[in-house]
Amino acid sequence: MKTTTISNSKFRRKSIVAFLVFLGCFVLAVFSLGKLKSAKPKDGTPAPLRAALETNESIFYGLFGNRLTQTYPASMAAKKVRVNGNIGMNKDFEPENWKLQVIRKPGDTLFISLEEIRSLPKTEIIFDFKCIEGWDQISHWGGVRFSDFIKKYGLDEQAAKQFTGFVTPDGGYYVGIDNKSIMHPQTLLCYELNDKPLPMNQGYPLRLIIPVKYGVKHIKRIGSVFFSNVRPPDYWHERGYDYYCGL
């Protein structure tokens, strides 16, 4: 550090300039923050922040490898599995009339019963389920791998589209999932929890288990599935959350 001697006037001028720049930046920062907060919202989030979420998505979607989620022994799985949401699961649901609707293209729907789905090869996974709220729980699920299901029903052409959409029978809850995540080998159409049929509050008869996403994407009680090159509507995305939610 150097010591120098300067005149009083030069000292005063230097100080004033420095403080004016500082003050200017301070005002600019407050102003930009105000602008950011009051920016027009896009899907429930100020547009610049939404743009940032989407930039993050393209970065991390590009880096997405088919890495497997860590799995655990069955003994570590929770006996009492946390129930966090019941949107899209109204009381007048009739399980006996349920069939999974797979919309191959508009006007061409495939109806598949639970028995048919159960007859496909079963895959089990015990993984750390992560909620967007911040809690996590090791839990044990069973069902058919989504990619196996696609193969079995000859839906490769549909599943090659950029997104897969899911909607509950009452239309109350819906999610959209990118292609790499839905075809991930640990993504299941799930009908079992801890080796027993899914309880009602966990989405009986069929729910999605997708370990590469936050819990919000693990839609319970799937009514219909469709495929699209534009983003399917997503319940929490419309309410300001990130669309991707990739882990």
Added chain:
Amino acid sequence: MKKIIRKHPLAIRWLHWINFPIMGLMVWSGLLIYWANGVYKLGWGDQTVLKFFPKNFYEALNVPFRLAEGMSIHFFFMWLFAINGFFYVAYLIFSRQWKYLLPEKRSWKEAWQVLLHDLRLRKTSPPQIKYNAAQRIAYTAVILMGIMMLLTGLAIYKPVQLNWLCKLLGGYAWARAEHFIFTILFCLFFLVHVLQVIFAGWNKFQAIITGFEVVKKNDLEESPPITIAETDKTTTE
């Protein structure tokens, strides 16, 4: 005429002040996120000494039900925090300013003397160049804390893609707790930092804006540089 000492280079001043609002926004949006699963507490068994955070704390700050907002702010400013921090560390290395900042061997002993001095329990403080021993330790620790914030943050942001990192930090739940602990430590650092600035006085504070500090006569007498002591010796011979 005024005798001044060039204390803080321009880059350090900019990077310091850019970091200030970014860090504020990161802590604030982090709080909005943490609220959604605010489970941490200090205590043992059923005994709670301090809950993070009490209900009226959240309500006073209007935190509840803003998780989506918190996440969108957090995942925007995380980039600015990382980039700014990167430039700060890079500048310290290339300008060799780290020489003033990193603790030296004697800093550990001296920091204790500085602490006693600052608590008004000791009359003199050890001589210093730019930062005293306690500052060296604190400012280095806060850089390490920043790095840990980034690493623990990344681990809970992408726990599947960065599974190795998440595992290294003790798993998802631990990484989240560590992220929280580093935030609390950072807030404590901030508190002490601001208090120390207030005690240090205007001349020292304005130096992080103007870059220079005015040298008063008695400043030099209080902590004579080692070179002066050596020249004294030669004159007595």
